[in-house]
Amino acid sequence: MATLRVLELYSGIGGMHYALQESGIPAQVVAAIDINTTANQIYRHNFPDTPLWNKTIEGITVDDFNKLSFDMILMSPPCQPFTRIGLQGDIADPRTKSFLYILDILPRLCRRPRFILLENVKGFETSSARGLLVKTLSECGYTFQEVMVSPISVGIPNSRLRYFLIARISSEELKVSEILDAFPLTAESDSSNQPTVLSPILSPPTGQSENNMEGSHILYKLETTTDAQRKMDQNKDLSVRQIKDFLEPHVEDSMEQHLLPPKTLLRYSFLLDIVKPTCRRSVCFTKGYGRYVEGTGSVLQCCTETEMESVFTGLDQCSEEEKVQQLSKLKLRYFTPREVANLMGFPQSFSFPAQISTIQQYRVLGNSLNVVVVARLLQLLVS
Template identity: 35%
Template sequence: MRKWYKLLILTTKQTMYTNTISVIVHTSYQAHVWLLSPPCQPYTRQGLQKQSGDARAFSFLKILELMLQASRPPVMLFMENVVGFETSDTHTKMIEILEKAGFSTQEFILSPMQFGVPYSRPRYFCLAKRKPLSFQKQLHNNQLLWSPSPLLDNDADLESIETHGSQATSDKLLLSCEPICRFLDHSNHRELSFYDASSIQSEVALEKNEDPNEQVIESFNQYLVPSGLIDRWGSAMDIVYPDSRRCCCFTKSYYRYVKGTGSLLAPFEAERMGKAHSLKEQKLRYFTPREVANLHSFPKDFQFPQHIGLRQRYALLGNSLSVAVVAPLLRYLFTEPS
């Protein structure tokens, strides 16, 4: 029989006061499952790595401490953060509190690439179940796994495909991913050049008696990387092609900056354009928000409200999660042993 659970989704912030957190934990929701995504800045490699000494870690730890006092604590917990959290003192305190509260835990570091998506975005995940509930595969209790095999049926095939390991393992992981062209706006990009507007039809433009070619060119021009940025930062850019099987993680600063914020696309096929051509000749562009959403495995009918600007769309996507990774994790969390 399918069970339904109340969910409490908490994206903890420094500005949440202790009394507000107390009200949420003690009285407001009485949720069966808590989904937690606390601030990642205390644990990122680029940050100061103050861990629990960072004020932004306070609310998360406070929520966990108050859980011990709750009249009806959650029966399940899902927590996500950046790689690096697993070695922090905040992680140590979290595990101590969960053990004291009677939870069994299973931890993962997973990337969309392990699910066939050409997107390198490794993240730390903690799944917890309060006794007497138990995981379907209890042999992984109190372990940190770098493989998605417990989540999937074909364990043997994916056991060796991990995000850390030998070069052979990395090569095998790349081969398991779809090419980036499958996630672009135009699925028939081999026949349709990114700049061949004459072959693009726009029903909306036709209804408005506008030239669809001009409309497409204008809309796509905003994604071109300015030549000045190529001159300055070209050597630091991560450039991928439609036939590539990996792109870098998109951050909330994508489109505002080009260094270290995500991959750029050279939209012409490598065999047609030649990877030895200069960067300016390759007509570099940013991935569109729709394409970034595709790489996050968002549904095809997902759309932003019209009032959300372009930079804000990139920022929201940069702070989001991969559906390809989170969906099997939640399915595994909710599954009871047979």
């Protein structure tokens, strides 16, 4: 295959670029475009030879795009207009302006790209933006498939369910069976992490709501029996690797700086998602990891000899000092940014410039994507 010329939109820290490398497809990124200055510093640090445009997409003319003569578009538009915890402004949100501009210029390009891959959050699949996307692609002669995939399906112990669309100009349709072969069903019972190929009209099954506590009594740590059973099932799934495979080898030497402070332990102990190195699961790491606790990512129990139940049972009856003493037995710490990057499939060659703070590293990783998942989709798209 001839080397593909690739345009990387919303390039962030280069997750798509790394996925392209991981896929083994002969390709050259002819331009990467983003306006986040921190992300651009990291991108340039890792890909110094790739042209990086620090400008708004809607500020680039059709002529400028035509001059790039690209064969493929990779893009991960801003997710805030579609995320479940946001306002869900959809196409009325100003942050969709650049994406709508892309849909507007696609039919007007001198040479339309042969391949397109788009990633976004769960929620995009029911948006008006998605409706405009598939309408534009159909009118431009693309065949496409949409799929919801989590890294669990490629053996990575991290839940990060995302919407993906792969499209190509071809008379040969993308086969659903090939997609499902690339992302096999896991043995776990949690349907929210299973790969789902979407029909052209219908939304995917949502599975049981994470907040649905009907028929489940609370155990210690504000956890229902249903929650506990789901986590046990996930940890029994031998098709998924263990957390310890993704940990930094010598981080215990500097563990103190990653330990959860007493104030955090006191305030959020009953809400923490705690995993051990032998676990085969972790929750999605978001851009708030390290700053906020609830719903931003799992924390690691370093002292595995201590039973979690023994620490949490009767904890609410203890004084604050006793609570801290009890909780400290678990030696709970944040995953390091390098470990989060490992769980997101970034290669060991990926690194951060020295001036990027730990909080900034967590933030840009939370905005990125799983490299291994995208690499498999690219292989399917180009095959």
